[in-house]
Amino acid sequence: MTKSLPIIRTVHDLQNLVKKWRQQGFRVGMVPTMGALHHGHLSLVSAIAAKADKVVVSIFVNPTQFGPEEDLDKYPRQEQADQEKLSQTKASVIYAPTVEEMYPEGNATSVSVSGISEILEGAKRPGHFDGVATIVSKLLLQCQPDYAIFGEKDYQQLAIIRRLVQDLHIPVEVMAGQLIRESDGLAASSRNAYLTANERLIAGQLNLILKDLIQAVMIQKVPLRKAEIVATDRLLSSGFSAVDYVSIVDGTTLLPLESVKAGARVLAVARCGGVRLLDNMPIL
Numbered sequence: 001m002t003k004s005l006p007i008i009r010t011v012h013d014l015q016n017l018v019k020k021w022r023q024q025g026f027r028v029g030m031v032p033t034m035g036a037l038h039h040g041h042l043s044l045v046s047a048i049a050a051k052a053d054k055v056v057v058s059i060f061v062n063p064t065q066f067g068p069e070e071d072l073d074k075y076p077r078q079e080q081a082d083q084e085k086l087s088q089t090k091a092s093v094i095y096a097p098t099v100e101e102m103y104p105e106g107n108a109t110s111v112s113v114s115g116i117s118e119i120l121e122g123a124k125r126p127g128h129f130d131g132v133a134t135i136v137s138k139l140l141l142q143c144q145p146d147y148a149i150f151g152e153k154d155y156q157q158l159a160i161i162r163r164l165v166q167d168l169h170i171p172v173e174v175m176a177g178q179l180i181r182e183s184d185g186l187a188a189s190s191r192n193a194y195l196t197a198n199e200r201l202i203a204g205q206l207n208l209i210l211k212d213l214i215q216a217v218m219i220q221k222v223p224l225r226k227a228e229i230v231a232t233d234r235l236l237s238s239g240f241s242a243v244d245y246v247s248i249v250d251g252t253t254l255l256p257l258e259s260v261k262a263g264a265r266v267l268a269v270a271r272c273g274g275v276r277l278l279d280n281m282p283i284l
Contacts, residue, residue, distance in 0.1 A: 005087045007079075007094045011142050014056070014095050018143055026053035030145035030172075032136060035059040035096075036076035037085050040151060040180035040188035047177055048149045049090035056143055057086055058095040060102060064110070065131030076190055095143070102138060110134045113160050113167070116254055120267060121156050121278075124244050132157055133164050140170050149175040153187045155267060155280040159254055179280070181207065187279045199272045202239040206270055206279050209234050210246075214283050217248070217260055224248045224257060235270045244269040244276065248283065260284050 008014055018028055029052025031044045037059075049055050059082055066072035079096060086094060110130055116122075117129035140148060150158045162174050180188045185207035186200075195203055213231040216222040222230070228246045235243050249256055251263035264283040269276055 003087065005083055005091055005094055007083065007096050009097055010101055011097070014142055017093065018056075018145075021054050027147070028052055028143065028145040029055045029147040029149065030139065030143050031055065031057045031091075031149055032139050033057060033059055034061045034075065034190070035082050036078055036190035036193075037082045038180075038188050038190060040153065040177075042085060042089055043180050044149045044151060044177040045086070045089045045091050048147055048175060051175075052145070052147050054092040055090060056093055056095050056145065057091045058097075058139055058143075060095075060097055060135070060139075062102075062131060062135040063099060064103070064134055065128050067125055067128065070125075071191075076193060102135070111137045111164065113164050116156070116163055117160050119254060120245060120247060120249075121269070124269070129157070129160055133160060136161055137164065137168070137170075140165070140172055145172055147173045147175055149177050151177040152179040152280070153189065153278060155265065156254060159252065187277070189278070191275055191277075194275045195272060199275065203272045203275075203277055205238045206235065206240075206268065206277055207281075209238070210266055210268055210279060210281050213246070213248075213266055214281060217283065224259070231268070235268075240270040240272055242271040244271065251282070 021028055029048035031048055033041050045055060045057060061075050061077060063072055083094060111133040112130045113133050122129050150161055152158060158176055165172060165174050182188060184204035186204050209231050213227050216227045217224055231246045232243045246268045247256060248264060248266050251265045257264055260283055262284055265280055266283055267280045269278050
């Protein structure tokens with residue numbers, strides 16, 4: 001029988017544990033999550049365990065990155081199931097603080113990354129990335145890992161965290177975790193559980209349409225803006241209720257491109273019922 005992975009709840013206990021690991025010469029990795037873990041999250045643990053001796057997996061549903069009309073209250077919280085899954089991995093400990101621990105009374109500091117956080121997702125979800133930047137800063141400073149890993153599914157988030165770490169000189173290597181897909185190519189996400197059976201069938205079209213977009217711009221030399229429009233129309237005709245954006249961008253700045261260049265990426269968000277589905281793919 002697999003031994004349950006220990007859970008710690010306070011900054012003090014986390015810092016004491018990491019201090020002991022440091023004294024023993026261990027390299028420390030961190031996997032920040034909001035829980036409701038799936039195989040995509042577990043792949044991040046495996047990837048970082050290849051470099052770190054000890055792995056901290058944080059589970060914290062961060063209220064400051066949810067807007068007033070978003071799903072904070074219904075976001076899945078299943079700590080026991082998450083603990084059981086992580087006990088099968090190379091994780092060393094779960095860090096699951098309370099909201100009061102992370103945002104104590106009197107908390108008055110937030111972190112904002114201008115520019116890159118104000119476009120795409122940032123334009124659709126004002127304040128979201130301020131909440132992300134703040135909680136990631138807190139976690140990295142609390143744990144002070146050698147490595148931290150973030151999945152490529154949330155590509156804009158990854159780009160913002162890279163900028164944040166560089167600008168604030170936080171001594172951590174940011175690793176990108178490969179985007180994990182379901183058997184039909186849908187990007188793995190905790191929110192996929194919200195989809196009805198029919199919506200789940202529709203959702204599987206998103207990655208296929210993005211692949212066709214890439215072929216159109218690379219092989220057929222379709223102009224980028226036209227390819228974005230065609231992909232958007234196809235998503236709507238396939239049953240998606242709305243398309244927030246389909247954008248071909250620079251892989252670092254996330255600014256729109258007029259022509260394909262190295263590092264180009266397509267980012268897309270389409271709504272299926274009440275669920276926002278994110279996806280992205282490299283173009284070149």
